Structure formats: structure tokens, C-alpha cells
Amino acid sequence: MKRYIALLFIIFFSLVLKAQLGDLATVDFLIQHDKEDLYQLTFKLKLKEGAIVYGDPVEGAMISPPELIINIDSSNAFQFTGDWIKPPFKTKFIKEFEGDVSYYQGEELIMTRALKGFKKDFTVSGNYQAQVCEEGRCITTPYPNPTFSVLVGEGKKDLTMQSTTLSLERKESSGNQCGYNFSKEKKELKTFNGLSIDEGQNESYFWFFIFAFVSGLVALLTPCVFPMIPMTVSFFLKESENKSKGKFTALIFGLSIIVIYMLIGSVINLIAGPDAANYIATHWLPNLLFFSVFLFFAASFFGMFELTLPSNWGNISDRKAEKGGLAGAFFMALTLSIVSFSCTGPIVGNVLVESVATGGIKPLIGMFGFSLAFALPFTFFAFFPSLLNKLPKSGGWLNSVKVVLGFIELALALKFLSVADQTAHWNILDREVYIALWIAIFSLMTLYLIGKIKFAHDSDLKFIKVPRLIVAIVTFAFVVYLLPGMWGAPLKGLSGYLPPTSTMDFNIPQLIQGKGGVICSESNYSEKLHLPHGIQGYFDYEQGMCCAKEQNKPVFIDFTGHGCVNCRKIEDGIWSDSDILQLLKEEFVVISLYIDEHTIDLPVSQQYTSVFDGNTQIKTLGQKNADIQKSWFNKISQPYYVTFDNDQNLLNIPIAFQQASDKVKFRKFLMSSIAAYKKRNP
Template sequence: MKNLFSFICLLSFSLLLAQDSAKWVAPIKSFSEIENDTIPSFEEPVKWTTSFEKLSDIEYELKFMAKIIPGWYLYSQNLPEGDALPTEFNFEEVNSKIQLLGLTLEEEPIVEYDQVFKMDLSFFKNETYFTQKVKLIDDETGIVSGQIFYQACDEKLCVFRKENFEFILKDGFASSVNLIIDDASEAKSKKLILDLKDKYRLNQNSISKEYGSFINLFLLGFLAGIIALLTPCIFPMIPITVSYFMNQSSSKRQGAFRSFMYGFFIVLIYLLLSLPFHFFEFVDPQILNTLSTNVIVNIIFFGVFIFFAFSFFGFYEITLPVSWLNNSDSSSEITNLTGIFFMALTLAIVSFSCTGPILGSLLVGSLTVDSGATDLTVAIFGFGLALALPFSFLSFFPSVVKNIPKSGGWMTKFKIILGFLELALALKFLSNADLVSNWGILKREIFVGIWVLISIFLAANLFGLYRFPYETKNNKKDYSYKVLGTLFFFFAIYLSQGLFKSTNKLSLLSGFTPPTFYSVYETEGECPLGLNCYKDFYSGLRYAEKLNKPILIDFTGWACVNCRRMEENVWSKPTVYNILNEEYVLISLYVDDRQKLRDDQMFKFKYFNGKIFSVETIGDKWSAFQILNFKTASQPFYVTISSDMTVLNSPIQYSNANEFEIWLKEGLTNYSSL
């Protein structure tokens, strides 16, 4: 049994580390799918219209109406500097021909927490409007013009736009907007068009896959149930309960049926726990995500998990009110199904001191998954099924009951291990609160250092160097504990790599530790993850020709939410990182780069829908480059090509780490066959 106990401990810890990966299940999209579900036929996510009201002969109120297509949102003007791109109104000839009276006003925005920027951000949905009062300085002024710079996003994609506007305030003034592209602009536009080969790949599905996020959650819940099953509150009850059903029934068939229903009701009782969360999600689809990222809620979870940990250490027991137990037990006569139900309920109440912390960990872990209540139900179903199976299964094979290992000191040690795991999980929630509030108290290295100490203290307990108050001294040599202690000691050594800048990867703990940029060390370079990249396509192309390597074009943005998600959660995977660093020439083109082009580099660009777009900044240039060559205008957007302009595979956008790695390798395979 001790060997099984050791195996379960290791398996539970490894799956606990893998739990956070369930967040990263996102479907890969082919180019045709991208066009269809982002901006079909270049339909803009935000459509602007303008009007004005004359306040006096020289004062006017300008109104900008924004109609936002469903599923998209437009950021407010008032955002923290350096994060998402705020809406900005740029008026021409201010203080020479017009005077701005006050600030540009906006409606009350929606404020919600953004998981990537780790702060609350304000935005608008469906429609909104902005107003600006202006004063004309002289009588010869009759037109007010300028640009609107804005960022619009949906759940997976973001676009960056510049919209020209013009108000003709007086009769006799003609529009100054030029709807004709001059020859020089036409030539500069054509110069951006690549002579791509194998363009059919732009419309291919490079990868198709079905996802097992529900299976992962079910297995996580099932494993949590097995762990709960091995605790002193439940494990000794298995042979007693099965024997009771068999002895109190008139036949083996009746005994097996009652045991089966007992297991069924155990599953049902735990499933009922998830129903309130479905109601909360129905009332507000974002409430579970909001709860899981709320500072106060995370601090409460931190305290609760510390409380759970010390209960496992034996300082106290967590119990439900005695009245609940008495009422349930008085109704648990097995003469009918109702009695069997209350027997199952009695087990759930009696065992709460052991199952509560484990179930609490499962509930909180499931709530951090984006899909919310459904994921929680799947995980709890796995938990209840694991608890119920022994009771139902053994009733069909009662002779196996005699072979079940006896309870003993191994259960006490098992609870202590669970206590240390609860401490480690508690720190994760404090880290979430720290990241959200930017307190700076749990930088990556400090977090890892505390986990090192937890691992060392757990190893020391398993070696027998100290005992908790309720542990009894065992004079027998127990090598299984020493093996486990050795493994946790080596795990502490592995963790210690995260304390140093040169080895601060810890890929096994991706998603649990704070991100690498949240570090006590200074980070260098402006390329993602310290990779070598080019921010100009043509410079990167020349470098790729020199090294004879394929090119990865990364259409991104400084304020692109999902671009950061891809870099921090997908590119950081060691196998993906090594491919990007060693096999490709990375060209990152920032479509929201506001650095101005030289005057001789600026030009007018016409969208396929006939709309005129002024290319005045580096970001404008790469946005036009993306549209002209790949017929899309959203980010992140990744394309692999060779230096002779051969398209290597279908473009990809927001995806998980495994799919992105497969996609990169497919590009390398196609490149090697050229």
C-alpha cells in the first residue's frame, strides 16, 4: 500500500502542476476562418459618423458617434499609460485656426479587469459617442479636421485604426479630403506587395484538432477524488459500508443495487454543489472570471488555503455543524432510496474535514478556467465518481474487500503532504493579488524561493527530522517516505534554478509562477522573451537570405492583449522558444508603432473597400503591408515564408502551445523540401 501511496502522491503533484494548462486550449484558425470571423470583407469593427451643433457664430459642439459591431469593444480615452491603446482625437491647426474648449468628453465606460495587463481597463460596447467643443479663431475658418486613433478588440483579436474626420461648419467651404491616389502613393503601395509563391497555402487548414479540455478537467477531478478517498475520513469506511449493505439486504442482488445507488447519490450530491455557479454564470457570464481575478477574493482564497493546510497538519479539524449530521443520520435508514441518499449525505458531511480542503482546491482551480461553471461541473463529476466507485464496485465483488490495505500511519503522512501542497497553492493566490495590484511583494524569484522552502520542509518531515504534534514516532525504517523525501528534495533543487536570472525558466511550472518579466532582475531588449528579432521586414529579409533560414512574420502591436498572451504562454515553452531562436528569423512588425515616417516615405493607401488611408507612421506602413499581402488586419497574425517569398504553411493566429509548435515544425518541413 505504501508503494501505491507514493505513486498517488507523485501523480497528484504532477497533475496539480499541469492543471493551469487547461486554460490554454484555443482552436487554431485557418486563414479563411480568420477572414470570416474577424472582419469579413474588411468590415470595420467600429463605424464612425459625425455631426455638429452650432452654439454661437464662433463656437460649435462636434459629436463623434461610434457604432461597434457585436462581440467587439472600443477602448476609452482614459487608460493607464503604456498598456492598451486608448482612443485619441487629434485635431489639426489647433491654436492657429481653432481653439479646443475643454477636453473631449465621453460616455461612462464599462470597467472590467484585463487578465493580461493585470488591471481594470475601461471600454465601450455596441455604440457610444464623444463630444468636443471648439471655437473658431478667425472668420476664414470653416472646416475642422483631424484623426481618431483607436484600438478595437474582441475576445481573441485586436485591430489598430486611424480614422480621418472632417466637419464643414460653414456654407461655401468644400471638402479638403482627396479621394484620388496620386501616382507616387500608388507606386509606394505597390512596392509593399510581395511576389508570394504557393499562395494556395494561405487558404489551407494547416492543423485540425479536437480538444480534450473537459477530459483534462474530469481527470483532474477524478484524481482529487482518489486523493480524498485515501484520507482517514473515507478509506476506513469502504469495507464497513460495503459489508453493511451486503449484510442488511435480503439478497446479493439487492445489496449490490443498494451499494450502486449509494455511489450514485454520492456523485449526485457533489454535482449539486456546482448548480449555484451555473446560476451565477447565467446572471453574469463574466462573474466567475471576475471572482477568480479579484484582489480581495484571491486574498480570501489565500487565507482559506492556509487554514486548510494547518487542518491537514493536525492543529484542528474542519467540521460542518453537528445539527446537519444529526438530521442526515436520522434519515439514513436504508429501507428505501431516500434513506440511501441520506446515508450518502451523511458520508459527505462526516468526511468534510478531509474532503473539504481537497474539494476547495478543486473548486478554485476549476473557476480559474475560462469556461467557468461547465468546467466546474465536469471536475466535480470526476471527484464524486472517484469517491463513489469503490463503494459500488466492491459490492459486486465482495471478496475483494478482504484484500483492501488496512488503515495506518501512512494516512497521517498523506495528510501532511496534502498540507504542504495546500501551502504552495495558497501562495499562488497571494501572487495573483500581488500581480493585479502591482505591490511588488511576490516577484518571481521570491515566490520560487518560498516554494523551495516548502519543498525542503516537506522533505525534512518525510526524512523524519521533525514531527507535527499529532504524529506518532515510528521506530521502523520506512524507506518509501525517504524515497518521497528525496524526490521532494530534488524538486527543491530544480526550483532553485528559478532564483537566478540565467536559469529562470522552470517550464514545468509555467502558469503557476509569476511571469518572467515580473522579476527582481532588470530585463533587457525590446523583443519578446529576449529573442533576436527585426522590426523592419526588409532588414529581416536580408538577414534570412544571408543565413539561409525561413522567416516568421509576427504581426503584432505594443498594446495587443492577445499578442502578449501568445508570447508569455506559448512562445515561452522551451521547445517553441528554441525553434524560434534557432530555426527562424523572427520579424516582429508592430502595427501600432506611432513613430513618424519621413515625409518622403508617407503616402496614401486605398483599402479594398475604396477607403483612403494615410500612411504616416511605421505602424501604418506595416498595417498596410499586412492588408495588401495577407488580406487581414487583425493581430496577432503569424506567417512563415522563405527568403524567396514562398509561403510555407497556412497563417495562424491565437493558438495553444502544442498547436503552435506543430505549425512551426510544419513550416520547417516545407522549407527543407524547397
């Protein structure tokens, strides 16, 4: 009898569950008794006038917005007897999604689904996701999805739903979703299977030394320096009592140049500690300053003005040099460094900027490489003076070298503007815009080399010599190489020096390839942060770990940065490999942690005191990600790759750029991590 009374109660009172979706829509869940043991679950979405909700993806569409999904928890107490019955959805082309999308627009969307109950008391529970949009804005259900729970049976006079408000602000949470909360973790990951995680992690400075050394050689070809070589060597040999003493003076002169530039490197090294280096490399303000400095240098090379240090500096050192002896040789080197600054300053600046951006001992290595190349010919020709006659004579070609360097400075300036653009999310220098500017710059450089463009200080070019023609051919070939990049070609040879492919508005390979990987819910911060090559992943550590636990997959943690050149090299040159990309998309839950993300503030409830130093207040997403890397791995450089199981235990020794830049080693790293995970989770 009580059962029938309860059933009559349900028949006459359809108890409604409501959840607000901001001011755009209201969600209602209700359950009604039909007959005997049959019921009907109804979902109602009341829409604001002009608002729409997206439906199922359109067949053949490359990109789709988050669709309306209702997930029902499985139960042996009831069984659905059919699919959802819903009104027809319309389709239309939306530019932002580059294709047709399915949507519903009206006063109210009503969907019903019939079910059969096997018990007198049972619960229908689940969760839902939706995206509701109107002109100019969209609201998406927060993570985790809002839930509902409908209780049916004797004495159940209330139907309850546990849901969250959907608003324009992202939902704040405690950061302790499904048990993960970095700020409360007290762990040190120093070893793996008895091996130090620092095994093989020492960074090689060889290529940076080569870069600095080549920069020093280039500086020798400028009009401020090249004519000084025979003059200085002749002075040593003539002023000395014998050739041996002249050679010794030249040796001291060369060593003095190295000492002077090494002193500069030491000062920079003291000023730019690890935190300062990271700030300089990643914050938009210093990168915008570097961009301005490089434009200034380029204008100087083009002949707009001459860069000079205060004249009294040169006069003082010149008077000291006249005294002769070892001190005289040192001050001669100082005089050369000062008077040649108008040509060498921009080149030295390049080396210093690159070294300061990564910190450590790079300023010292950079200045040593530059000064060694710069000093070498002065000492070398003092020992072999007969070779001086074989040097090319000074002339207009030296100014051409300066102009060519000006074009290169202009192209390099864009790199720093790109970093500022990415870290501040201005979105003014997307990849295709950047490539278009490079095409324009190097096309103009080609025209200059073949004599079609002339600057104020250039000599008349009656004919083109073979070396100049070869440089022109190489430059134009570079322009041709850049052209496919306008439509999404990876341009692997320039990996790291171009903005990421995810910034492109039209990327043919990406459209063909589509997105890969299955994520549990919309990624936090995905409106600002993106993964390359269609990889689906997360940018919030706890959210990614929760999804990995839900999907029973290992985690691939990518410590990266907007201004990280080597990160782009790995993404464009290694991740793009079909085998590796498949592993990342299908076998892992990818979590990209941007160290230099300064624009996203953590919700107040998630802000905390640094785990690493116990003092710094962690308020931004970038600070939190850096704190994870420093406190758990004692590392500050990127890229840095870690694989975890669902208990936050290492699956392999983490790898940095040197190991990750080898495709074979990187794939082996992924495969062994997968094998270790499966062994722990049979």
C-alpha cells in the same frame, strides 16, 4: 539681391525652436548660416540643475536606457558634411541597468552638425527622442517622437517646430495613430481562406478531468474517508436480504455521490458565467481570497483545527438514511459527504477553484471526475468484497497523508498570491522569491517525511517504511530541481505555475541572451508590462500596428493575462525554443494584449463604448484588449495567438493553447504567416 538679404537675415537672427521637456529640460533647435551654401544645425538641451540625459549605449552593456537620438528626414535639397559634434559624455555604473551607462550632466548640452544646401529654399525636418532624469524620476519623450521643421530661403522669416510637451503624464492621443483605431473598426474575422477560425479550437477537458479524478483518489486516503470504505461496504452487504440487492444499493450509493457533487458543480456553473469566471481568475481581490482560503485549508491539514459543517446537517441526513431503500442510499451518500468534509473540503475546493477560474462546463467536469473517483471504491468493493481484506489498515499514516496535503496546499496558495501580485503590480512576489518559498516548503516536507519534524496528531515514527522513503526522495529531488530557477533556469516542467521570468531581478540566461527585436519607439505601459525572453514589443494595439506598418513586418498578437497559467506554459515551454524565439524577435512586431490589466486607465480621449456589446464603457487597457478579442474573434480564453498584415487582415487561422503547445505546430503557424505576408507584400 533678395537672396543675399535673406542670408543676412539668417546670419543676424538665429531663429530658435523650443520644446519643453517637462520641468527637467528645454529643447532648442536653431540653424545658422556659415558661409556661401554652408549652414550649421544646432541642438540645445538646457537641463535643470542636477538632471542628466543619457547618451549612446556603452559597449558591452547588457541593458541601456533610451539614448538621445536625433533623426533627420532624408532630402535631396541638402547634405550633411559631417557627424554631430558634441561634448564628451561620462559613464557610471547604475544598479537599475545592471552596468555602465553614458550620460551628460551640466547646464546645457550643445550639439552641432554642418550641412550644405543645394537649393535656395529647403527644409530640415526630423524628430528626436531623449530621456532626462533626476533623483527619483525620469521623463521620456512620448510616442510618437516630437518633430521639428526648419525652413531656409527667401522670405522665410519664421522657423517652425511641431513638437509635444514631455511631462510625467503619458501623452493622450486619439488612438488613431497612422490610421489605426480599434474602437472605430466594424469588422468580423470569422473565416480565413474559406475556413472557420474556430477550426480545431475546441478545448480539451481530458487533462482537467484526470486532475479532478486524481483529486478524488487522494481524498479517499484521508483519515475521514478511508476507514469508512470497509464499514460502508459491510453495511450494504449485511443489511440487504441478498448479495444482489446489496450490490444494487452500493451502486445507487455511488451514483448518489456523483449526483450530489454534480449538483454542486451545476450551481457553480450557473453562478460563474464567462465574465464572472474571468473576474475571478484575474482580479487581485478573489485571488487574494483564494490565497487566504488555501492557507486556512493548510492550517486545517496541519492539525491546527478541524473543519466541520453544522452538526444538524449530518443528523438530518443520517435520520433519512435509516429509512433504507433507494432514498436511504442517497442520504447515506449525503451523510458521508458531510461528515468527511473536514478532509475532502480543501481538495474539493482545489478542483472548484481551478474550474471556476476558466468557466464554461469545467465545474461540471471537475465535480464528475472527483465524485467518480470518490464513489468508485464503495461500489467496487461491494461487488468484490474479498478484496477488502487486502486494504491497508488505518493508522498514523493517514494523518501523514493529511500533513503532506497541507504542505501542498501551502505551496498552491502562493500561486493565487502571485496572480494577485501581478495583476495589482505590487511586486512583492517576484519569481525568485516565489521559488525560494517553494524550496523552503518542500524542504520542510522532506524533513517531515523522514521524521525530523512532528505535528500534534502524528504517531511516533520508529522507522521509515519504503513508500514513505520514496516520497521523501521524490520531494527532495524536486527541491534540487527548483534550485537553478533562483538564477533564471526556465524550469519548463513548472511552466505556468511560477511567475514569469520577466519578474526576476537577476536572470543569467537573459543577461547572456540580451534583448532582441527592433521597436520604433518606447512601448506604452512598459513600466508595468513586460515581454519574456528579451523580446521587444508593444502592449498597445494601435502603437504596435503603427510600428509594423513602419517596419513593413507582420504582426504577432498575443492575447494573454497576468493570471493565465497556460500563457506562461507557452512562453516558457514554446517561445523559449531558439528557432521560435528568433522568429518572434526578428520577423514579427509582437503585440501582447493583457486581458486582465485592470490598473491602467485609458486616457479619456481613448475611452469608448464597447464594440462587442455596444453598451459597456471601456475605460481600462484590459477592458479594451478583451473587447478586441471578443468583438473580432468571439473568444474570451487565453492564450490566443493571431497574425495580421498591415491592413489588419488575417495571415493564418488563429491558434489557442492546444495548437500552440506543440512546438512543430507553433513554428509552422509562424512560418506560414511570414510566407503569407511576403506573398501579399513582395
